Amino acid sequence: MQYLLDTRHWILGEPTSITSLLVAHLRITAISVLIGLAVAFPLALVAVRHTRTYLPLITVAGILYTLPSLAFMALLIPFTGLTATTVVIPLVLYAQVVLIRNIVAAIQAIDPWVVEVGYAMGMTTRQVQWRVVLPLALPVIVAGVRVATVTTIGIATIAPLFGVPSLGYLIFQGFNTSYADQVMAGVILVSALAILTDLALLGVQRLLSRGRRVSPATA
Amino acid sequence: MHVDTPARPHTSTTHRRRARPIALLWIAALLLAACGTARGQATVPPGAAPATGDTASPAVSGAGVKVTIGSKLDVDGQLNAQMYALLLQARGFDVTTKLGLGQTPVLDQAIKSGAIDIYPEFTGTALTLLGLPSTQDPQKAYNDVKARYAEQFQLTWLDPAYELNDSYAICTSPAVAQQRNLTTIEDLKPIAGELTIAAQQDGIEAAVDPVERAYDLRFGNVVQIAEQLSFDAVTRGDADLNVCYTTDPAILVDNFVVLQDTKNVFPIYNPAPVVRAHLLQEAPQIADILNELQPHLSTEVVIELIKQVSVDHKSVEEVARAFLEQEGLLTR
Structure with missing residues (x-):
C-alpha cells in the first residue's frame, strides 16, 4: 500500500506517475469501446434485418475473441508499430462478440406490438426508430457496453509491453524490479478502475431504464 | 480475462440516487479521456525521456535527428537503453524511449519494422534467435551475429560490452x-x-x-x-x-x-546496441557515441546498478544518469 499512498507517485505530468497511467488507461479503454460500438452497431443492425447473417457474424467475432492478446498485438507491430493502434485494434475486435450480441438481443426483445402502436399513431419510420426502438433497446445495449468495458480495462493492462502506457506499467515494472508494493498498486488500481467504471455504467443503465424494471438477465 | 457477471443491482432509491452523480462523473471522465487523444498524447510511452533543457549548440552533431530507443523488460536491458538515450540526447539527438517492452520477439519485430531504431541485445540471445549454435567464445558470437544481422536485416551491431556477461x-x-x-x-x-x-x-x-x-x-x-x-x-x-x-x-x-561451471557450458551474453543501418547512414556519429560507453560496463558494475533499481527502488533514468556522470561520459 505504501507505493499507492506515496504522493510522489501521483505527480501530474510525470509520465509514469499513477495519475498519468490512470488517464492513459482510461483513454485506451474509452477509445476502444467507442470505436468498438461504432463498428458493432451497423453490424448488429445488418444482423437484425438479415437474420441469416447473425450466425456467421457472431461466430467470426467469437473466434476473434479467442486469439491471445499478446500474440495478436505482437503480430500487428510490423504494420502499426509501437503505437496505440496496435493495442486498440485487438481491443475493438474483442469487444465485438459482447456488443453485437447485446445490440441484436436488445432490438429483438422489443415487443413488435409497441412498434406497431408507434406506426398506428402516425409516426414515421425514423420517429419509430429514434423514439420507440432506441429508448427501449438502450438499457440492454448499455449492459453489453458494461461487460465490454470491464474486459477492455483488463486487457489494456498489457499495453505497456507494446510501448503504450497504461496501469499495467506498474505491474510489469514492479515485477521486473522485484518491487512487490508497486505490483500491488497496479493490481489494486486496475481492479478499482474496472469496478468503478462498471458501477458508473450501471448508473447509466438505470437512468435509461427509468420507469421500467431492469430485467435480471441484463442487469 | 475472466469477467464475472455483475451482481444484480439493488433497487433501493437511496442507492440509485447516489449512483447517479458518480455515474455522470465517470462518463464525463471517459469522454474527456477519449477527446484528449486528439492531441496525440497517447503515444507517450511510460518512461519516455522528455527532451532535456540543454539545447544543442550548432556545433553539436546530432541536432534534430529523431531516434527511438527500445528495451526489453529486464533491468539490465532498460539500463543499457537508458544510457544510450542519455548519451544521444546530450549530443542533441531527438530521442524517444520505449523501455520495458515485451520479450525478445516484440523487440525483434519492432526494430525490423522500424518502430524502434536502437535496442540493446545480447550476443547469445541473437544466436538463439538466428538458430545458430551458442558459443563460449565472445568474439565469435559477436562476429557471427554482426555478420548475419547486417546481411539479413540491415541492422548493425555496434561494439559489445565484452566485460559485461549477463549469462x-x-x-x-x-x-x-x-x-x-x-x-x-x-x-x-x-x-x-x-x-x-x-x-x-x-x-x-x-x-x-x-x-x-x-x-x-x-x-x-x-x-x-x-x-x-x-x-x-x-x-x-x-x-x-x-x-x-x-x-x-x-x-x-x-x-x-x-555453483562454479567447471566445464564452461554457459554461453556468453554480451550486450551491444543494435542499430538500424538506415539511421547510421543518416547519423554515423551514433556509432562513436555508443561505442565510447561499452568499456565502462562490466558485470560487477551492472550488478551494482541493477541493485540500485531493484533493491533501492531508484528509477532507471536516475541510476543511468548518475553512472554516466560518475564515469565522465555525461556532464552535469
Missing part, C-alpha cells in the same frame, strides 16, 4: 549449499536425481539442458517459474536450485551461491 548460472541458497556441500556443478552429479531445479522457460533451454548434457546428470524435477521468483522458491524450500542470471542482485542480497 545463466546454477544458484542455490546458502542453506542448501551447506547442507549438500555444493560449490561446483560437478558436486551435483551424485545427488541431482533428488533435487528440484526452478528455471524460467529460457533458462531450461539455455542452462538446464546443456548442464545435464555436459555434466552427464539428470535433475529429479524441473519446475518452470519466473527468474525473479525462483530465489524465493529456493529459500522457501519449494526448489533446491534455481537457474539465475549472473547479474541478478538477489545473488548478493540473499547471499546465494553460484
Whole structure:
C-alpha cells in the first residue's frame, strides 16, 4: 500500500506517475469501446434485418475473441508499430462478440406490438426508430457496453509491453524490479478502475431504464 | 480475462440516487479521456525521456535527428537503453524511449519494422534467435551475429560490452549449499536425481539442458517459474536450485551461491546496441557515441546498478544518469 499512498507517485505530468497511467488507461479503454460500438452497431443492425447473417457474424467475432492478446498485438507491430493502434485494434475486435450480441438481443426483445402502436399513431419510420426502438433497446445495449468495458480495462493492462502506457506499467515494472508494493498498486488500481467504471455504467443503465424494471438477465 | 457477471443491482432509491452523480462523473471522465487523444498524447510511452533543457549548440552533431530507443523488460536491458538515450540526447539527438517492452520477439519485430531504431541485445540471445549454435567464445558470437544481422536485416551491431556477461548460472541458497556441500556443478552429479531445479522457460533451454548434457546428470524435477521468483522458491524450500542470471542482485542480497561451471557450458551474453543501418547512414556519429560507453560496463558494475533499481527502488533514468556522470561520459 505504501507505493499507492506515496504522493510522489501521483505527480501530474510525470509520465509514469499513477495519475498519468490512470488517464492513459482510461483513454485506451474509452477509445476502444467507442470505436468498438461504432463498428458493432451497423453490424448488429445488418444482423437484425438479415437474420441469416447473425450466425456467421457472431461466430467470426467469437473466434476473434479467442486469439491471445499478446500474440495478436505482437503480430500487428510490423504494420502499426509501437503505437496505440496496435493495442486498440485487438481491443475493438474483442469487444465485438459482447456488443453485437447485446445490440441484436436488445432490438429483438422489443415487443413488435409497441412498434406497431408507434406506426398506428402516425409516426414515421425514423420517429419509430429514434423514439420507440432506441429508448427501449438502450438499457440492454448499455449492459453489453458494461461487460465490454470491464474486459477492455483488463486487457489494456498489457499495453505497456507494446510501448503504450497504461496501469499495467506498474505491474510489469514492479515485477521486473522485484518491487512487490508497486505490483500491488497496479493490481489494486486496475481492479478499482474496472469496478468503478462498471458501477458508473450501471448508473447509466438505470437512468435509461427509468420507469421500467431492469430485467435480471441484463442487469 | 475472466469477467464475472455483475451482481444484480439493488433497487433501493437511496442507492440509485447516489449512483447517479458518480455515474455522470465517470462518463464525463471517459469522454474527456477519449477527446484528449486528439492531441496525440497517447503515444507517450511510460518512461519516455522528455527532451532535456540543454539545447544543442550548432556545433553539436546530432541536432534534430529523431531516434527511438527500445528495451526489453529486464533491468539490465532498460539500463543499457537508458544510457544510450542519455548519451544521444546530450549530443542533441531527438530521442524517444520505449523501455520495458515485451520479450525478445516484440523487440525483434519492432526494430525490423522500424518502430524502434536502437535496442540493446545480447550476443547469445541473437544466436538463439538466428538458430545458430551458442558459443563460449565472445568474439565469435559477436562476429557471427554482426555478420548475419547486417546481411539479413540491415541492422548493425555496434561494439559489445565484452566485460559485461549477463549469462545463466546454477544458484542455490546458502542453506542448501551447506547442507549438500555444493560449490561446483560437478558436486551435483551424485545427488541431482533428488533435487528440484526452478528455471524460467529460457533458462531450461539455455542452462538446464546443456548442464545435464555436459555434466552427464539428470535433475529429479524441473519446475518452470519466473527468474525473479525462483530465489524465493529456493529459500522457501519449494526448489533446491534455481537457474539465475549472473547479474541478478538477489545473488548478493540473499547471499546465494553460484555453483562454479567447471566445464564452461554457459554461453556468453554480451550486450551491444543494435542499430538500424538506415539511421547510421543518416547519423554515423551514433556509432562513436555508443561505442565510447561499452568499456565502462562490466558485470560487477551492472550488478551494482541493477541493485540500485531493484533493491533501492531508484528509477532507471536516475541510476543511468548518475553512472554516466560518475564515469565522465555525461556532464552535469
